[in-house]
Amino acid sequence: MTAPLLTIEDVAVELPTPRGNLRAVDHVDLSLQAGRTLGIVGESGCGKTMLSRAVLQLLPKKAKLTGRVMFDGEDLVRLEAESLRRLRGRDLAVVFQDPMTSLNPVLTIGTQLMETIQEHLELDAPAAKARSIELLAAVGIPAPEQRLAQYPHQCSGGMRQRIAIAIALSCEPKLLIADEPTTALDVTIQAQILDLLAREQRRRHMAMIIITHDLGVVAGRADEVAVMYAGRVVERAPTQALFKRMHMPYTEALLAAIPKLETAPHTPLPAISGRPPDPTRPLKGCSFAPRCNYAGGRCHEAKPVLTSAEMAEHLYACFHPIRMTEGIEA
């Protein structure tokens, strides 16, 4: 196997708060090959966005980051500002949740696209403009030439997200991080944007990280899924394997709690009781133990580490994994 494009090694992020240090990301290891899609799934506060900010080196100033983020042979954590700035936007691009706040409201769409292109590629103004038009057409914007002169407020939410994607794709990135790219959009527009991302990813052979709270979004579109809970990756597997056989009780409970279209009306949902732990008061044992139906004494005493059973790529952090082959199940 070739070296991964991105390797996250033992990354931890701590944020100081008035109530004590908040452990947003708690020693995470992940890797991603070129051209592949990784889905990171979790509820709000699980650390998925902070982890992506750690990769992008866009953490809040007061945040304390430890570990290594190896991207294309370089450790981003130790890279100086100038090299980092050249990398971001070119090899490493990002699409955020809210396209209204990620686009500059007082600059035209053309200016914003051409700014990125000219910053990173050696193109003169006419060439950059031609490339902008090409990109807008590629992301499905009708009459791209007219759009260049417009401002973000003149576009719908879906259009703005397409423009943000066009900017992200403008310098042929090796890795695109999409942080809840469709959460602010309607369901029919969401489908369009996810299709667009998948199509461009295939075409450009980009690696992609989709961060989402919705297991449905990653199910059909990621090669591999990492489930996060309370700052840690609690299960990680190739998508097919994960949905076929979840080993971590949290993953199972999260999937069960989603209302399904096949279920008859008024069927009570298997809700997860309680709520995630306070991140400023870390638990001694497994963070999910207080809400887990399978938890035993050991779960409250020690933290389970990611391990694999029958399949090397399927990792779970649990003392009482479910759906294991005969004999192992606790």
Add this chain to the structure above:
Amino acid sequence: MMQLAARPAPLLNVDNLVVEYGLGSKIVHAVSGVSLEVARGETLGLVGESGCGKSTLGRAVLQLRRAKSGRVMFDGEDLTAMEGEALRRMRRRVQLIFQDPIASLNPRRRIGDIVAEPLIIAGIKDAAERKRRVHEVLSAVGLDPDLVAGRLPHEFSGGQCQRICIARSLVLNPEFIVCDEPVSALDVSIRAQILNLLEEMKARFGLTLLFIAHDLAVVKAVSDRVAVMYLGRLCEVAPSEQLFARPAHPYTALLLQAIPVPDPDVRPVESVAAGEPPSPIAPPSGCRFRTRCPRADQRCSGEIPELRQVAPGQFAACHHPLA
């Protein structure tokens, strides 16, 4: 059976309701002639994408937004004709739960006072009686009254704040509650708790609900019947199971197709949804969905489709309904 159950005089009857907003010199056609009924004890789900007018419809039912024309009959009385004291009295029987539970609680007031406020407005002067009611509803929504009554909203999570909002909506013993996206701001694991709670409360207090949401699966989980709205008009109304099994309106089918399914074996259908919803300032003539509809023809641009029965209990406003 479904339509028989809906036969006795409906608790809520919305008749040809039109709501418009002024926007400078332009007019936003938010709700353009919507008629629907909700039977006593029923949950009617109302789904649609943002800007389709579903929230405006919910507010117009409660007279928080006055209609331009049309009527809202509640238990035989015309709310649209009511004003002042009569309307205030009627409002005790109808309540509203909002999307953002944190924003809908006053951050400077204690939970006990927030939940007691409707009782004060309703003129219940006996403090002991108010306290008893507040305790009752807080326990009903799964909170310990002695622990929470003295605390402030910021001490609670989003899910708990929504429980508090539900308690507040129940304190006057209403008959009818409009739930406007009550779970869309909540995480998946908390969402299930709140949906279950709403179902429990409905059974326990004999409520009738208008449940507004953009998520079809969420709507199906709690609704007896579902109404689908697009750009100010109803596309389809049907019993939940039927709507999901055999959608008659192309827009309903499109919505169902677009939902990401948490199953990797279900491959997403590429580009199911062509285009975006047009502006409600200048809605298309005829059928408002025609600009995105694969079945649209000339008739669809010239003639507004009426809501017609296409199967028992199932109504669709389409010239070319799906078989």
